[in-house]
Amino acid sequence: AQSVTQLGSHVSVSEGALVLLRCNYSSSVPPYLFWYVQYPNQGLQLLLKYTSAATLVKGINGFEAEFKKSETSFHLTKPSAHMSDAAEYFCAVSDPGGSYIPTFGRGTSLIVHP
Amino acid sequence: KAGVTQTPRYLIKTRGQQVTLSCSPISGHRSVSWYQQTPGQGLQFLFEYFSETQRNKGNFPGRFSGRQFSNSRSEMNVSTLELGDSALYLCASSLESGDYGYTFGSGTRLTVV
Numbered sequence: 001a002q003s004v005t006q007l008g009s010h011v012s013v014s015e016g017a018l019v020l021l022r023c024n025y026s027s028s029v030p031p032y033l034f035w036y037v038q039y040p041n042q043g044l045q046l047l048l049k050y051t052s053a054a055t056l057v058k059g060i061n062g063f064e065a066e067f068k069k070s071e072t073s074f075h076l077t078k079p080s081a082h083m084s085d086a087a088e089y090f091c092a093v094s095d096p097g098g099s100y101i102p103t104f105g106r107g108t109s110l111i112v113h114p
Numbered sequence: 115k116a117g118v119t120q121t122p123r124y125l126i127k128t129r130g131q132q133v134t135l136s137c138s139p140i141s142g143h144r145s146v147s148w149y150q151q152t153p154g155q156g157l158q159f160l161f162e163y164f165s166e167t168q169r170n171k172g173n174f175p176g177r178f179s180g181r182q183f184s185n186s187r188s189e190m191n192v193s194t195l196e197l198g199d200s201a202l203y204l205c206a207s208s209l210e211s212g213d214y215g216y217t218f219g220s221g222t223r224l225t226v227v
Contacts, residue, residue, distance in 0.1 A: 032214075042220050044216070046216065046217070
């Protein structure tokens, strides 16, 4: 079984500040990990994915995430927040040797203040 | 190339009615998955179809069903609607499976009154 915990349902930052969204996973096998972003009234968009290659993964819109097996974490970061980054962010985990169906976290709402 | 298209975008139905939602995946994608999104439960997996066969199923009652056609388009049906079925229903497509990430549609917002 696999699960994802996203710490903090809301994260508030100032424009230009570092963005850090936390994700911890539980998986009995080496997982695949994903970050998605959802803007209001839209579906989810894939930001980046870890599929057992490089542990530091770069995604779209300046986001990156680092897979840390020892900490079972896959935190999402961006050096400088923009107003347009305000959205809901979802971390997801899947078992590549199993059904591949990802399990999503409950989401973190990123609020960016001017 | 065209993205994942879901129709309709919004629906209002009455308790006890049934509803059919449609999803056209990205051309060439053979796997279509459906999710229910609500504020209380988050994103919950309904089912996945691949080559016209249901390959995986989530923990939803039998009132929720789906199918996939030979052109990979998919429909999901909810019968005997309940108030708790009000949600955003998202369709996601991928080439073979979701292991390299999904492309999601914009969803169908279903309101049951």
